[in-house]
Amino acid sequence: MTTQSVVYRYPEFYALGYRWNTAVECDFIEAALNTFGLSHAKRLLDIGCGTGRHLTELARRGYAMTGIDLEPAMVEYVQAQSRADRSKITASIDDLRHLTVNGTYEAAWCLMDTFRFLLTNEEIVSHLRAVAEVLVPGGLYLTDFWVPRQLDQIGNEIHQWEQTEGDRTVRVFYLQHPETIDPVTQTFEDELVFQVLDGEQTQEIRGGSTRTRLILPQEFRALVELSGAFELVGTYGEFDLSKPLEPSSMDWRMVSVMRKRATATTPA
Secondary structure (H helix, E strand, O other): OOOHHHHHHHHHHHHHOHHHHHHHHHHHHHHHHOOOOOOOOOOOEEOOOOHHHHHHHHHHOEEEEEEOOOHHHHHHHHHHHHHHOOOOOEEEOOOOOEEOOOEEEEEEEEEOOOHHHHOOHHHHHHHHHHHHHHHEEEEEEEEEEOOOOHHHHOOOOEEEEEEEOOEEEEEEEEEEEEEEEEOOOOOOEEEEEEEEEEOOOOEEOOOOOOEEEEHHHHHHHHHHHOOEEEEEEEEEOOOOOOOEOOOOOOOOOOEEEEEEEOOOOOOO
């Protein structure tokens, strides 16, 4: 088992394969800011920024963007893109399990399943408190991660999509390995696979199995409450504030919006 998927070492392929929903997700971030009293926000933090698709789009919309990621190749890609675009983007290496990022932000987010690398209740609560430390009072934290549509299908789902630019197509496969499920820790191994079609050449990159956490909606609400740092102000079945999380509205994810409490209730 690896702890970091090999596909993250191929930022050019990742950037193409994952760009498909960027504008919708950035629209959602802005809608959340406007809805929950932060229409004035300027400083935003992307935790697990990958190749910086949200950073780039929101910088174009006038925000001062900071991104962190554990994979050096991703951070280098963002930095190079920022220099080329002359955009207001800062990117650095950091670990969501042990945040060291500096600064103060009106909002932060951790999207595209990155949150599920927090494997224990203790890691989740500690992470939430750490994020709250870098947010202004009333600041927002948004998360987006996979939840099962059917409880009897836990660990058995496969999702795939593809994106094309010029002669290059990147097909992304998200695979779960049900034989690795640990019902005590609620963890299992999943994997990302890239198929890259470049002209007449085809390359397959298997990311290797990574262990991730199953987090159910009511459990997540309880952990947010336990953290004492946030209140959960909304959960959605997709990136649309008009579609609260319901069996009929969810696709394969849960999108959550949390607001930093004015007075933290964490133990001393």
